[in-house]
Amino acid sequence: MTTKRIIIFINLCFLSLITTAQLKDINGGVYKWEEHPVNIDKLRETRKILEGTTPYFEHLQMHSTVMYPGAEPSEKCTHVDMEECIIVTEGQMRVTIEDKSAILGPAGVLLLLPTDTISIENIGETNLTYFVMKYKSKKKMDLARGMANGGSLMLNADSLKITHNGDRSGRKYFDRSTAMCERFEMHVTFLNKQGLSHTPHEHAETEIILVLSGETEMTIDGKEYQAKKGDFYFITSPSVHGIRNATNKPCSYFAFKWN
Numbered sequence: 001m002t003t004k005r006i007i008i009f010i011n012l013c014f015l016s017l018i019t020t021a022q023l024k025d026i027n028g029g030v031y032k033w034e035e036h037p038v039n040i041d042k043l044r045e046t047r048k049i050l051e052g053t054t055p056y057f058e059h060l061q062m063h064s065t066v067m068y069p070g071a072e073p074s075e076k077c078t079h080v081d082m083e084e085c086i087i088v089t090e091g092q093m094r095v096t097i098e099d100k101s102a103i104l105g106p107a108g109v110l111l112l113l114p115t116d117t118i119s120i121e122n123i124g125e126t127n128l129t130y131f132v133m134k135y136k137s138k139k140k141m142d143l144a145r146g147m148a149n150g151g152s153l154m155l156n157a158d159s160l161k162i163t164h165n166g167d168r169s170g171r172k173y174f175d176r177s178t179a180m181c182e183r184f185e186m187h188v189t190f191l192n193k194q195g196l197s198h199t200p201h202e203h204a205e206t207e208i209i210l211v212l213s214g215e216t217e218m219t220i221d222g223k224e225y226q227a228k229k230g231d232f233y234f235i236t237s238p239s240v241h242g243i244r245n246a247t248n249k250p251c252s253y254f255a256f257k258w259n
Helices: 003-022 143-148
Strands: 029-031 038-040 044-052 057-067 083-090 093-097 100-104 109-112 117-122 128-137 153-155 162-165 168-176 184-191 206-213 215-220 223-228 232-235 241-245 251-258
Touching: 029 223, 057 117, 083 206, 093 109, 100 153, 153 168, 206 215, 206 223, 215 232, 215 251, 223 232, 232 241
Parallel strands: none
Antiparallel strands: 029 232, 038 044, 044 057, 057 128, 083 109, 083 128, 093 100, 093 117, 109 153, 162 168, 168 184, 184 251, 206 232, 206 251, 215 223, 215 241
């Protein structure tokens, strides 16, 4: 490692320590798309959604980006001590991780391990909208574990099988270990009529539910919340929670949890 890279790495670690010391626990509840402040610059909209700590993560940050047609590709970026999960909600994204590229459409997902380099481009004629989740575990990063379980990945929704169970169906994305998580599980659920997705329950993992379509309701520790497309629920461990379709029109949502 060159002297310049050593200095940059030390500075990044120092800034990370300062930031972590100022972070607070993230509250459970609902986070509404229209309530996030918008910053518009160079054919892009960015919304900072949340930043803080969870029972498992010492640092969790979420934001959304809207890239307009014709926007410049993002600069190549590498995080040495944070992992990323990115969800596309609309548009066409060309994503390049190291020397591999893929086109991701709506409900496409990518998982980026630390030290891998990424760049993103809107290649469509409409807006590209995506959510970014960056996180660092309280436990020591295990890059070898993440590589052994598949490394960084890029998944399109139409490459995954849908399973049906009455008025409920689903699409599994992954259930694996990563560099930061002993277990990280992600899936999409489709509800075709009004009512519960499943019986209210609790688990050790912290969970996020991002609404893709329709209108939903959620009970978290006895409190009622509502969310529509672009909104998401944050469920801290071990809160009792249960999501339901609020109408007889179809709804769908991403659910992802970790420990």
